[in-house]
Amino acid sequence: MSVLQPPAGPDAAGPVPFLSRLHEWVTTVDHKKIGTMYIVCGIIYLIIAGLEATLMRWQLTWPGMDVLTPEEFNRLFTMHGTTMVFFVGMPILLGSANILIPLMIGARDLAFPRLNAFSFWLFFFGSLLLYFSYFGGQGLYGMGSAPDVGWFAYAPLTERTFSRGHSTDYWILGIFVAGIGSTATAANFIATILGMRCRGMTLMKMPLLVWIMLVDSVIILLALPPLAAAQILLLFDRLLGAHFFDAQAGGSALLWQNLFWFFGHPEVYILILPGFAFVTEIIPVFSRKVIFGYPLMVAATVAIGFISLGVWAHHMFVVGLSPMLNTIFMGSTMLVGVPTGIKMFNWVATMIGGRIRFDTPMLYATGFLCQFLLGGLTGIFLATVPFDWQVSDSYFVVGHFHFVLFGGLVFAILAAVFYWFPKVTGRMMNETLGKWQFWLLVIGFNITFGAMHVSGFLGMPRRVYTYHTDRGWDFWNLLTSLGVIVQILGFALFALNLVHSLFKGKKAGDDPWDAWTLEWSTTSPPPPHNFEEDPVVHSRRPLWDLKHPDDPDWKYE
């Protein structure tokens, strides 16, 4: 009944009522608040999708388990994949870019704050549409259910013949709606980065995070519309009786694969590039050394962005492309390893000769380096077509992309959370809890996803709800499932740490890490328009210049 109570007067002391605070968040156009909402949603969906994965691992712990029916299992892996990519990876990257880009380039906000808010709400309701399918997926009669077509939803399994009810329609619409938001935000980021940098910040003086987000936004702009187009065609098939992907009526099943992966592979880089961005900022600060080879890092980022648009058919090495096509796409896929390798080398070169402090952000960044290295190397394995012919669509692939997206991206995200949490909330996260979480995650992660590589080598295909004991996969599946328990403990500590630090964390101050980029020159949390006065920079590390007037960066750049 608090609605009916008279509003507190301007001079009334005490906490702001809940509804007012809610109203403030819902109507905000402030980039930091919108960014925070993205990240909070992303973390909630991370928990949901993580629980979905846990259920699947429970079912696969031993051969022939009956925890889930095949339909339930198939829904779970579809929802797990879709959620992790579109409603965990995307919002966390869009949210952190939202918070960091204006702060790092010395701007008051994004170029189009209202568009930014609009994009967030598109994402938010898009995600609800997808999850509403659990209730309304089979229409209004009977039990609802989620889509069970896999996150890449291969045609013609998604046609009405094979996918009854409306679950696939919800899958299409949820991602489509959220995708409009992502595309608009990418345009927003590009406009902001190109048009709103503070005085003195030329393109080659931008922090590398901003460079990477610029390239990332360009890939989003180029890759998401083809997905939207493909989804609309599929919707035509399903609702209007068209036959774009209906092989039995002259449509093409491969067309969907081409369109989807033309989005789908760049999407992998869209997700991992922000991970690169985080560690590129964190490693130098904790090594106390400037990033090694800034211009080459920029070049490598642009090269990754460019090549990533020409590798999509490496997801289709087993569909029977001609030897020449397979060879060409193998070449482009292997080539993308070169700029990625350059980044690895430059990160390590930054650490060597530094004086490294292993606070939690650096711990996670180092974890990222090791884990992503392994994921990158198995990526070269998979780029090799004959090898891919064996393990494509097996658990080896599942292990590989979890090393990249979990061991890589999630560890980078955790590094970023521990690093920028003080800036966003004004409080430090707990170091002890953070270190316990780190080691639990490292152990659990490697057990789970290391074992998956072996299952793949032994011939276990992905997306099977059960397996027979005579196949010899029992031990490795048991190991995979046991690792999950360790990971759950790690994430429980993370949740505890987040909540505890939000209310009880040590006060952070403006610059707890002794860092060098502009966001650390303002208060924590920053005021509504970020800076008291418009900053002016002379080098890539404005705060270094300030702290070392005798030895400023601009002398050497």
Place this chain on the structure above:
Amino acid sequence: MLHCGLGAGLLMALARPPQLAPAPTPTMFDPVGVPAETILDITWLLIGVCGAIGVIMFCLIGFAIVRCRRPEGDDREPPQVYGSNPIELAWTVIPLLIVFVLFMVSARGIFELERTSPPEGSTELTVIGHRWWWEFDYGDLGVVTAGELHVPIDEGGVADLYLTLKSADVAHSFWVPQLGPKMDVIPDRVNHLWLQANRPGTFVGQCAEYCGTQHANMLITVVVESRENFNAWVQNQQKEAADDSAVAAGKRLFLRTACINCHTVRGTVANGTFAPDLTHLMSRSMIGSGAVPNTPENLREWVWDPQNIKPGCEMPSMKLSRSEVDLVCAYLETLR
């Protein structure tokens, strides 16, 4: 009575499918032919090259972690190194060279393994992926079977297998790791796949492209056997269905139920093609495309209600009574 019981017992004994040697784990590290061996050779090269890169990188990272820590209470900043053109050039060019070598080796593998015509003397057959079972059509031999594939091998020779892959519904993928690569089976495409075995044995695999509810139970068994055994198998498969008057009641029941809309039993009115051909059902070691072994008990449970064994599969329970199921199964058990 005694006679009847003895007859039934004999029938049961005869009905047992030929015992196959237990299949080994379908691992790519135990190849039995040129395609799988070529892939394994490339894999060892990859493990060597990528392993070396990994060891070097981990040494560098380890060095940084151990030797480049900040000493306790020492707040001085280290020397700032902005980059080095020769070093950066080195770690751009060297990976390019490594990638080039891997590319050339693998490209050769691609052109060797992706054959567009069958090798000399190969067994050719058409594989049709269905939800959720495999149909094998030997073409001119007049043999159509499901789930279990037979290939002849000569003494000391190799068995080449050249598959034409088609799908009846959605995308599947044919994968028997020990014999060679996998290949997707896509409804609007005709794909080809060359596999090879250099010794007799039983090799297993399964569908590798998600195709719906029972994707997990779409198994493949490949039996590589001597030419005599293969010829005997073909001769048996070419025969029309057994017509044993002892199970006439079961046969009548079978032909009167909806079974015949989906299943074929050659020589009867049952000519459905939606589901596996049952003419020689008992010659196969598994039912439900590998869901369970083909034992009399399992067969009865399967006919009673397939949804208990393979939930979500396309075969419904025919709502027969237990005694009717016994009758039908007694008939099915004569289809050797």
